[in-house]
Structures are given as C-alpha cells and as structure tokens.
Amino acid sequence: MPTRWLRGVGAHAEIDEDAFLDGAYILSIGGAQQSHVNLSEPRQVFYEYLRRIANVIDVVRPPGEPLRVLHLGAGALTLVRYVQATRPSSEQTAVELERELLDFVLEHLPLPAGTKCRFLLDDAAAALDGLPTAGFDAIVLDVFAGADAPAHLTEAPFYRQLLNLAAPGGVVLVNVGDDPPLAFARRQVRTLAGEAQGTAALGETAMFTGRYPGNIVLAALREPWPAEWTDKLLAAGPHPAAVLTGPDLDAFAAGTGG
Structure with a gap:
C-alpha cells in the first residue's frame, strides 16, 4: 500500500487496490476516500458526482471530438483519464496545490500513453491569470469540502473569471459537497447563476430536498442552457x-424547493 505524507494538508495519502474491481484503485487522504481510478477501463467513473460531470463533458461537443479541458483540483486525475479515453488528442490542464499529492499519483497511477496534460502547481485562482481567455470547452472545479471551502473560490469574481475562460458553448462545472440544509450549496447556485447566462444543478433527486448530505454538480455557460x-x-x-434549471433551480437556491 503506497503512502505519502502531504505537508500542505498535514495528512497521509495512500493508494489501495479496489477489492471488488480488478485494475481499480482508491486514493485516500487522512483516511478518507478521495478518488477512484480504474486503470483497466478509464471510461468507467465510479463516484456518482464525477459521473455526472463526465456526462456533461460528453454533451459539450460531438462524440470523440478533442476538447480543451481545465481541471482545478487534480485528485487522482480520474477525469483527465476519462477525457483522454473518450476524446483522444484532447489538450488538458490540471491545477493542483499539493505537489506531493500530484507526484504521488503520477508515480503510482501513471496517465495513459499519449495523454496531453499540462500540470500547474498553484492555487486554483492564482493559476487563472496565465491561462488564455475563451479557450476551454470544459472547466471543472473540484476543490470544495462544504462550507469551509476557501472563500476566494466561492465568490462572484472567481466564477466570472472561470466563465471568461470558457470557449463559446463551453461549460463551467463545479462540484459542491454539503450537509443539510444545503445552505452552502444554495448560496453557490445563487452566486454562479448571477454570473452565467445558463445554469443547471445536477444530482440525485433526493439531494434537492435539502435533507441529505452529498454532492450537487453545478453547470454554467455564457449562453442560455x-x-x-x-x-x-x-x-x-x-x-x-x-437536472434543475429555470424556476426549479431558483426555488432550490432560495430554499423554497424540494
């Protein structure tokens, strides 16, 4: 079982084989599972919220067409592998704050041959200044851990900057984990929708009652949904x-839906 001390978070990262799926591995940090990777079949995305993100990436452009994708928060690079498997020759950029984590993942769970992925070791917001505007077909923000998320990554100016980096028809995808009554998630919907022309929230149906902990995926465009x-x-x-849009999304964001 490979392990690595992550100085930035003050915890050990470890990689374990999935006992139920040959060729698959689980990345944990501080004893909590963070990512699941199937090296044998990278098209298989195990975590429910990541599968929803992958499904949005699937519809952004015609099947098989290479994309330009920005990943803010690298984890075990599950989505980088998925995009390479489904859209070879895609150009990807992954931003990760923890150097030790990125080195650990690449050493023990290497990317498939031919993957075009540029790595930036930086804060998600700080890294944006050096990136081309209107250049990405999909931008994935996956760094939140509930209401204790870094404040500067939850505010309107940051979301505005992400949307400006999206190509025409490109999508910004935000994973929001939260606990009942989902006050943080509702606030993020309001903030992102205030900057975008088209916004949707994806999740398991029961999540939108506000009674359960879990993940909601927000998707936003500079064009109508x-x-x-x-x-x-x-x-x-x-x-x-x-998939909530329009008045249903507004009701959820206001705390009157569900």
Missing part, C-alpha cells in the same frame, strides 16, 4: 437523476 442537454443528462443518470 440548452434544453436538449437536460434530456440527455436525465437519460444518462446516474439514477434517480434530477
């Missing part, structure tokens, strides 16, 4: 799936 995306994402799951 495509209605056909809602149909495709509802069909893709994981089930039971909900």
